[in-house]
Amino acid sequence: MAQQKPLADRIRLTLPNQTDYLGVARLTVSGIANRMGFSYEEIEDIKLAVGEACTNAVKHAYKDKEEAGFIHIECQVCSDRLCIEVSDQGVGFAEELLPEQLTPIYAGRNLEDLDEGGLGLYLIHTLMDEVVIRSESGVMVSMTKYVRRDGVAGDDWTISETEV
């Protein structure tokens, strides 16, 4: 690929797989987004998306494992975008879970039919410009927000089990 990419600054953060540190993940990413010039609304959206990705990791990744694990967050700061990868080395997720996890609460449904969970991935896709989710050994959620939106398709996203 001859495509020219801007050089990226990389910031890595490894946190214990505990809910105690969710706030630290959000604050770190919020600080990075703030200095990149994102608007208040965009920063809050990024915080929410990262919060959801980390919450998924804490809740699902290591539930069947005895030892405590880690959440890895890598931020790639480019001139035109912020790419954040949230990954774990947990159990991954079953393929059949995916479609259901990408739907909002439909209007018109009965209260009894509403699920209390499963909105996390849907929110990430809604809030970020590009999202790629890989589930091999553990789950990796890669999400990108562009500093300038013009000319960028906001709804493109891919889910791939094999993409490297």
Added chain:
Amino acid sequence: MDLFMNTTSQEAEHLVVLGGDIDAHTGPKVKETLMSLANQPGASRILVDLEAVEYMDSTGIGIFIAAMKACKQNGCAFEVQKLSPRVERLFRITGLYEHIAVRKGESE
């Protein structure tokens, strides 16, 4: 930022004021409080004030769905009030806004 939570009760009506961050860390405490109020025999109304909430994610949405279900079973009204723009956005994106009763203030 931590969670702030204060409950005041007048007979069978309960006002729960929430503030700060509602996430997977603080959520269980909120859920426990709302569920115990929702399941109280004779509870007639739970009003949750969200004005001081600075961050909420899908954990909060799940808690409200659980509380709404419990309230419905118990014949208790469940309402929220004073949604910040961020919380309202979350409610709208997820679709919860169509299901949850929002009490409007006098000025609205």
